[in-house]
Amino acid sequence: MLGLILIAIVGGLAIFYKKPLEDAALELPVKLSEKLDRLWEVAQESLREKKYLRAEKALLTILRVDERNATAYNRLGILYAKQQAYKDAIECFEIAQSLEPSASSLHNVGLIYYETGNYDKAGLAFEQALEMESDLSSRHIAYAKVQEKLGHDKKMIEALEKAVEIDPIPQTLNVLADAYERVGQSSLVNKIGNVYSCARYYCHY
Numbered sequence: 634m635l636g637l638i639l640i641a642i643v644g645g646l647a648i649f650y651k652k653p654l655e656d657a658a659l660e661l662p663v664k665l666s667e668k669l670d671r672l673w674e675v676a677q678e679s680l681r682e683k684k685y686l687r688a689e690k691a692l693l694t695i696l697r698v699d700e701r702n703a704t705a706y707n708r709l710g711i712l713y714a715k716q717q718a719y720k721d722a723i724e725c726f727e728i729a730q731s732l733e734p735s736a737s738s739l740h741n742v743g744l745i746y747y748e749t750g751n752y753d754k755a756g757l758a759f760e761q762a763l764e765m766e767s768d769l770s771s772r773h774i775a776y777a778k779v780q781e782k783l784g785h786d787k788k789m790i791e792a793l794e795k796a797v798e799i800d801p802i803p804q805t806l807n808v809l810a811d812a813y814e815r816v817g818q819s820s821l822v823n824k825i826g827n828v829y830s831c832a833r834y835y836c837h838y
Contacts, residue, residue: 669695670689676708688712703733710741719745736766743775752782771802774808786816 641720672691679688689712712727720740721746730738743758759776766772793809813821 770796
């Protein structure tokens with residue numbers, strides 16, 4: 634009889650604790666998500682305030698929990714680049730690219746290679762970024778800068794003309810005008826003025 638009573642008590646306790654355990658299992662992912670959100674806030678805020686050690690700790694903690702988080706690797710790469718730890722930055726950007734291919738990761742790799750004077754690799758990275766996303770003038774300008782370093786004037790001009798075509802603002806037009814002057818095509822500078830006038834007044838040909 635005593636045995637039956639104990640079994641009944643154990644069974645009752647199991648039923649009693651079943652729901653709290655299920656609730657705890659549901660709360661765990663929610664708490665984890667909240668913790669990750671907080672870490673992201675800390676990382677972004679620390680980057681803005683140039684508190685790089687704090688930002689690095691937050692990003693590394695995120696990656697311990699979510700080791701395939703491409704965005705965290707990208708942010709970590711940016712952080713290392715700001716500190717001129719270029720080798721670490723490239724490694725982070727390349728990991729991010731392997732996890733989640735994006736034009737931004739490739740562009741960031743290109744910028745690091747450019748900064749360290751590895752212009753061939755920079756050019757290749759920018760080309761791959763442009764293949765994925767070619768509607769940003771900044772990507773074409775970056776590619777043009779590499780081509781200038783490599784002595785490829787024609788490719789430089791073509792890239793800058795494409796940048797102007799996408800975004801004919803004064804800054805972009807001035808970059809192209811300077812490039813025309815440098816390669817001895819000063820006669821084309823007048824063309825820049827016409828493009829600027831049309832951009833202001835929405836001309837159509």
